[in-house]
Amino acid sequence: xxxxxxxxxxxxxxxxxxxxxxxxxIDRHLVHEVTSPQAFEGLRMAGRKVRRPELxxxxxxxxxxxxxxxxxxxxxxxxxxxxTLAQNAREFGVTHFSMNDQRQGIVHVIAPEQGITLPGQxxxxxxxxxxxxxxxxxxAFGIGxxxxxxxxxTQTLPQSRPRTMEVQIKxxxxxxxxxxxxxxxxxxxxxxxxxxxxxxxxxGEAVRALSMEGRMTLCNMxxxxxxxxxxxxxxxxxxxxxxxxxxxxxxxLWEKAVAFWKTLPSDPQATYDRTVTVDISxxxxxxxxxxxxxxxxxxxGRVPDPESFSxxxxxxxxxxxxxxxxxxxxxxxxxxxxxxxxxxSCTNGRIEDLRAAAKVxxxxxxxxxxxxxxxxxxxxxxxxxxxxxxxxxFIEAGLEWREPGCSMCLGMNPDQLAPFExxxxxxxxxxxxxxxxxxxxxxxxxxxxxxxxxxGHFTDHRTLSGS
Amino acid sequence: xxxxxxxxxxxxxLDRANVDTDxxxxxxxxxxxxxxxxxxxxxYDWRYKDAPSDGRTEGLKTDPSxxxxxxxxxxxxxLLARENFGCGSSREHAPxxxxxxxxxxxxxxxxxxxxxxxxxxxxxLPVSLLPDQVERLFSxxxxxxxxxxxxxxxxxxxVLPSKETFAFTIDPVRKSHLLEGLDxxxxxxxxxxxxxxxxxxRRERAPWLTPAV
Numbered sequence: 006x007x008x009x010x011x012x013x014x015x016x017x018x019x020x021x022x023x024x025x026x027x028x029x030x031i032d033r034h035l036v037h038e039v040t041s042p043q044a045f046e047g048l049r050m051a052g053r054k055v056r057r058p059e060l061x062x063x064x065x066x067x068x069x070x071x072x073x074x075x076x077x078x079x080x081x082x083x084x085x086x087x088x089t090l091a092q093n094a095r096e097f098g099v100t101h102f103s104m105n106d107q108r109q110g111i112v113h114v115i116a117p118e119q120g121i122t123l124p125g126q127x128x129x130x131x132x133x134x135x136x137x138x139x140x141x142x143x144x145a146f147g148i149g150x151x152x153x154x155x156x157x158x159t160q161t162l163p164q165s166r167p168r169t170m171e172v173q174i175k176x177x178x179x180x181x182x183x184x185x186x187x188x189x190x191x192x193x194x195x196x197x198x199x200x201x202x203x204x205x206x207x208x209g210e211a212v213r214a215l216s217m218e219g220r221m222t223l224c225n226m227x228x229x230x231x232x233x234x235x236x237x238x239x240x241x242x243x244x245x246x247x248x249x250x251x252x253x254x255x256x257x258l259w260e261k262a263v264a265f266w267k268t269l270p271s272d273p274q275a276t277y278d279r280t281v282t283v284d285i286s287x288x289x290x291x292x293x294x295x296x297x298x299x300x301x302x303x304x305x306g307r308v309p310d311p312e313s314f315s316x317x318x319x320x321x322x323x324x325x326x327x328x329x330x331x332x333x334x335x336x337x338x339x340x341x342x343x344x345x346x347x348x349x350s351c352t353n354g355r356i357e358d359l360r361a362a363a364k365v366x367x368x369x370x371x372x373x374x375x376x377x378x379x380x381x382x383x384x385x386x387x388x389x390x391x392x393x394x395x396x397x398x399f400i401e402a403g404l405e406w407r408e409p410g411c412s413m414c415l416g417m418n419p420d421q422l423a424p425f426e427x428x429x430x431x432x433x434x435x436x437x438x439x440x441x442x443x444x445x446x447x448x449x450x451x452x453x454x455x456x457x458x459x460x461g462h463f464t465d466h467r468t469l470s471g472s
Numbered sequence: 473x474x475x476x477x478x479x480x481x482x483x484x485x486l487d488r489a490n491v492d493t494d495x496x497x498x499x500x501x502x503x504x505x506x507x508x509x510x511x512x513x514x515x516y517d518w519r520y521k522d523a524p525s526d527g528r529t530e531g532l533k534t535d536p537s538x539x540x541x542x543x544x545x546x547x548x549x550x551l552l553a554r555e556n557f558g559c560g561s562s563r564e565h566a567p568x569x570x571x572x573x574x575x576x577x578x579x580x581x582x583x584x585x586x587x588x589x590x591x592x593x594x595x596x597l598p599v600s601l602l603p604d605q606v607e608r609l610f611s612x613x614x615x616x617x618x619x620x621x622x623x624x625x626x627x628x629x630x631v632l633p634s635k636e637t638f639a640f641t642i643d644p645v646r647k648s649h650l651l652e653g654l655d656x657x658x659x660x661x662x663x664x665x666x667x668x669x670x671x672x673x674r675r676e677r678a679p680w681l682t683p684a685v
Contacts, residue, residue: 020663024644025645082504150507152590158661163656198584201582259680261679262680321489322488415499417502421525434494436560
């Protein structure tokens, strides 16, 4: 029978099955400091070990400061959580990339960078943005802390088979339209719960043409459409990216692995439980106006009137969102002023994102009253950017150049919005209070965040000369 | 984990769609290394007036306009909510906070996937009802504050005071685990031989999956 890549990976990982619930084998388990302490404590209390420590990788990312780290972490509660991760990793024999290791960074940036993420794998992490790893053609999803404990103890997880959804990205993107715009448009079309219960496979020529960085941005936000995971079938772009990375297979094993990976793409006759087509051929750069990522418009659009929505629940959500965001219906998106800029996160904190942002701000200055920060996704991204001189471009334009971590995507460290501050952010969530209490978050691409930094309001980055 | 069999309890209505886990329990409370004690921080930004970002909970004024601060809903164990409840982050702190506050069941038209899973691991029953049934419950509660519902997991029903009954569906494996309050890790450990066999087969068929370093 013809199968999708999702079916193939699933079937390959079923240890046993009972009444529709499979015990699924997990190939890679990524662990960070926020969602793991209670899981390790659970193991300790039950006298259990980590079954496969060599498949488990730990890194602190949510709490780490993005300023000078030589002084440690000033918040004692954050420091305790980061220390607890290091202690647990030592006690249970798990590989740990410490805060001062150059390989440290956001878990979803460093695992691909290290070659830990491979096609055809099942990958889990106590973090919803685990979907990012789907860019490599793996089944990668976020789990809760009880499930983290389950995987640590047994290297398996009880799961019911997900439904499959194909999201066909149709058409050629206009110049300057990024994968962030694709995914915001997808969520705008199917809604913040449109993918619930599904694993999404992204298909289409425009997806094939994306780099691995772009595919990671796309898959990263599958969860924002409610999907458990999103993935892109592997191809030569994938193999070229992985080859030679530290934890990737070498020599004969590499050849064997590639031969297997080439069998993963969905069979031509395979069918999905649902197929959605999103046409990007006339898409404008996307900007969210509300408090869920599906509340989004083009830069050429306006803040909608809640009364224009026929569904009462949608109308009520829009009303509450506009009240929280301090926006008036009918306001052109391009006239919304911003005072904070955040460039970074597991969505847009990789080298290509920094290159794109640097290109826009090069030779320009951050607008008056705007404060902007660039937070690389990992120490290696930071080092690469510095090698290319991107940090100089940012610093000369007046943006702050920081140490790697999750930073203001969720503000568990000191990087937060003040109440009512309005931010153009390359992160993934515009929920109430996400970046700081009463902070107002608009999600955009790195190019659009950079353009807002230099103009002080949302601006189509393509209209700035040289960008 | 406590078993869930039946629950006869007061219902608190939270009339908002897409309630995300950042709203259920904001970031400053995720720094804990324990599972307990999060109830005071449940819906922190909505519940307290001028809630400080340092996560302090003592000496704060509650916001009377927030539904859980209405004395009529004190002691509610069932939360009535709208679609896509629990969306966003995977933080299990969200069900920990709901449980610590006293909620044992949540009724909504739909739930976000990870949150839904996390509830079962903590003895909370998430009940999906049809949108018009949820609408009925909201109007019932609005008309008669103090409305109680009986949730019976064995028969998979929600019984209204009028004795009208709404049936719900639930995965049979999850249902039996919740009814008995089973330790899932212990259950998986009983299948160790199957896991060993799978790993052996896997080493032969896909040796590259063992990390190179």
